[in-house]
Every structure is written in structure tokens, then in C-alpha cells.
Amino acid sequence: MNTNNLPDNPYLLLTPGPLSTSKTVKAAMLRDWCTWDEDYNLKVVQEIRNRLTLLATSEKDLYSAVLMQGSGTFAVESVIGSSIPAFGKLLIIANGAYGMRMIQIAKVLGVAYETYILAEVDLPDIGKVRKLLEMNPEITHLAIVHCETTTGILNPVREITTLAKQYNKITIVDAMSSFGGIPMDVHDWQIDFLISSANKCIQGVPGFSFIIARKDKLEQCKNLARSLSLDLYDQWTTMENGGKWRFTSPTHVVRAFLQALVELEDEGEVENRYERYSQNQKRLVEGMRKIGFTTLLPDIMHSPIITSFLSPQEEEYSFLKFYNLLKDSGYVIYPGKISNGDTFRIGNIGVVNPADINQLIEAIIRIKFW
Numbered sequence: 001m002n003t004n005n006l007p008d009n010p011y012l013l014l015t016p017g018p019l020s021t022s023k024t025v026k027a028a029m030l031r032d033w034c035t036w037d038e039d040y041n042l043k044v045v046q047e048i049r050n051r052l053t054l055l056a057t058s059e060k061d062l063y064s065a066v067l068m069q070g071s072g073t074f075a076v077e078s079v080i081g082s083s084i085p086a087f088g089k090l091l092i093i094a095n096g097a098y099g100m101r102m103i104q105i106a107k108v109l110g111v112a113y114e115t116y117i118l119a120e121v122d123l124p125d126i127g128k129v130r131k132l133l134e135m136n137p138e139i140t141h142l143a144i145v146h147c148e149t150t151t152g153i154l155n156p157v158r159e160i161t162t163l164a165k166q167y168n169k170i171t172i173v174d175a176m177s178s179f180g181g182i183p184m185d186v187h188d189w190q191i192d193f194l195i196s197s198a199n200k201c202i203q204g205v206p207g208f209s210f211i212i213a214r215k216d217k218l219e220q221c222k223n224l225a226r227s228l229s230l231d232l233y234d235q236w237t238t239m240e241n242g243g244k245w246r247f248t249s250p251t252h253v254v255r256a257f258l259q260a261l262v263e264l265e266d267e268g269e270v271e272n273r274y275e276r277y278s279q280n281q282k283r284l285v286e287g288m289r290k291i292g293f294t295t296l297l298p299d300i301m302h303s304p305i306i307t308s309f310l311s312p313q314e315e316e317y318s319f320l321k322f323y324n325l326l327k328d329s330g331y332v333i334y335p336g337k338i339s340n341g342d343t344f345r346i347g348n349i350g351v352v353n354p355a356d357i358n359q360l361i362e363a364i365i366r367i368k369f370w
């Protein structure tokens with residue numbers, strides 16, 4: 001596809017998604033599809049489901065990928081609302097806004113839950129999780145966020161899901177902002193339901209989310225859903241029937257996502273993407289520290305996805321002014337999201353290279369007004 005005629009984006013998004021996508025991903029949206037036709041169902045939808053399952057695990061026959069309309073939260077709500085029986089109880093570990101959102105979802109849906117809530121700068125303690133599982137035998141499911149995009153902290157998911165399996169719990173992982181950007185294998189990591197969305201590390205455009213789940217656990221979701229449109233079992237069984245969606249699918253976005261998956265393969269799969277994001281993050285932190293910025297988290301807790309910086313204490317500083325000057329220079333950053341503390345965030349994911357980060361650092365030095 002010739003992309004020469006496509007306009008350049010006015011600025012680079014350094015955000016946790018929607019993020020900067022390639023022109024070829026955007027160009028893939030420039031045609032219409034019939035949702036009844038094989039060209040779409042088989043060559044696009046089924047191809048995507050197959051590629052996602054292969055990306056997620058080497059044990060691909062045990063797992064299946066389900067695409068779901070809506071942003072990432074819709075898929076989280078679909079899994080929590082469809083996988084937990086009336087007698088079940090969900091343990092939610094939360095150290096940020098997305099963990100807290102899962103608690104809110106459980107509350108709204110009337111799912112029984114237990115929580116382990118931590119400060120946004122703290123990692124869950126494995127001993128404490130073990131104790132919670134031992135003291136609450138009625139817990140049937142455990143949910144945790146992999147990369148908490150609130151701060152960029154990377155949770156020890158594998159340790160926690162492995163522990164949960166020792167107690168026979170069903171494991172749910174919100175890997176929204178990490179899947180495709182950090183190597184993982186859902187089978188090795190003992191994840192039953194992994195949730196992510198189109199507009200994060202796969203580098204597609206926003207409009208749908210997906211769940212990669214163990215088939216035997218999907219089977220158990222039959223007749224459990226607390227919502228019609230977010231019924232995971234129903235969506236799965238319909239999709240198994242030749243790639244059909246129950247309700248209108250975002251065809252253009254889905255086609256763009258297939259292109260994004262092809263480009264992930266061309267980049268050298270998740271390992272190379274992880275390497276690029278890691279380089280971006282390393283350069284960013286080095287450069288920002290030279291300018292005088294401090295990261296919210298110590299390096300050891302960090303994901304390569306997004307980084308939180310403390311706002312400068314100088315009176316002249318204002319985030320909005322900083323944001324607007326940077327935007328005029330061609331870079332869009334993200335406000336902070338932590339509850340007590342003044343921070344801002346810079347993302348490393350999307351079509352962003354170490355050279356872009358070098359230029360960002362130069363731009364920040366140029367515009368520094370505090």
C-alpha cells in the first residue's frame with residue numbers, strides 16, 4: 001500500500017494508548033467490509049484470533065482468543081461478569097487505578113470479592129497473598145494487573161498466578177498495556193484469562209479488546225454472564241463458528257489490527273519490540289535525570305511501557321504550560337494519575353524509536369522554563 005499521500009500526524013503520541021501507529025496500519029482502514037463475508041470472517045477475524053493465540057503461548061491448542069467490542073475495560077468487565085459463578089468469590093489485587101477499576105466492576109456486577117489494596121508505589125507481597133488465599137477458602141478466582149499503567153509499575157504476575165494455582169484458583173490478568181510488548185506465555189504463567197486491547201502494544205487503533213483464555217475455562221462460562229452484550233461464552237462460541245461476531249464489529253479497526261500484527265511479526269516478534277521499548281525507556285530516564293527530573297519509582301520496579309516523573313517543585317512550573325510547549329514541539333505526553341502526588345507520565349510504546357526519545361529530551365531542554 002502506498003502511504004505517501006497520507007498526512008503526517010501533527011505530533012508524536014507518547015501516551016499509553018491510543019498511541020502513535022504506523023501509516024500502513026492507518027491505511028489498512030481504507031476499505032469497507034461485509035461482516036457476513038469470508039473475506040472478513042476467515043481472512044481477517046480468524047487470522048487475528050489464530051495469531052493472537054500463537055503470540056500468547058506455545059500451547060496454542062489449549063487456548064482461544066475472543067475479540068470483544070469496546071475499549072479494554074469492556075473486556076475486563078466481560079471476563080469478571082462471565083467467569084465467576086454465583087457462589088464464586090474474586091480476590092482482586094490492586095496497586096493502581098486499573099486494579100481499583102476491577103474492584104468497581106465486581107461491585108457493580110454484584111460479584112462477591114475480596115481485596116488486597118496497596119499503595120501505588122508498592123508491589124504485592126507474596127506471603128500476604130498466600131495468607132489471604134488460606135484465610136478465605138471461598139475465593140475461587142484471582143485478578144491482577146500486569147503493568148499498572150497508573151505508574152508504570154510491573155507486578156510479579158507469574159509468581160502470583162503460580163501461587164494461585166497451588167490453591168486451585170482461576171487466574172485473570174489485565175495485561176492491557178503489556179501484552180505484545182513484554183514476552184510472556186499464558187500457559188507457562190498459568191493464566192486462565194488474559195485481557196488486552198487493540199490500541200496498546202500491538203500498536204493498532206482503538207475500538208475493540210480481546211481475551212486469550214483457556215478453552216476449558218471458557219467452557220465453564222456457559223450461562224454465567226451478567227450482561228448480554230459482554231457475554232464472553234456466547235461471543236466465543238459464535239466466533240468459533242467461522243469468525244462471526246454477535247453484534248456489529250468495528251471492521252476497519254479490526255482490519256488495521258491484522259496489519260499491526262503483521263508488523264509486529266516483521267519487527268521480530270515480541271522479543272524485539274520489548275527490546276525497542278526498553279531502549280526507549282532507558283534513554284528517557286537517563287535523559288530526564290540529566291535535566292533534573294526524578295522518577296516516581298525505583299528502576300527495579302519499572303516496566304518499559306510508561307514512566308512516571310515527579311513534577312518539578314519550582315513555582316514557575318505548570319504541567320499545562322509544559323504540555324503545551326512540548327506539544328508545539330511535536331510531542332504529546334500524559335498527565336499523572338496517582339492519587340497522592342504530583343506527577344506526569346511519558347509513554348514509550350507505539351511507533352516510537354530511541355531516536356525520537358533523544359529528540360524529545362532535546363526539546364525538553366529547549367523549552368525548560370522553570
Ligand SMILES: *Cc1c(COP(=O)(O)O)cnc(C)c1O
Pocket residue numbers: 016017071072073074098145147148149174175176177197
Ligand atoms: C488501558 C488500560 C485499560 C483499559 O482502559 P480503556 O480506557 O478501557 O481502554 C485497563 N487496564 C490497563 C492496565 C490499561 O493500561
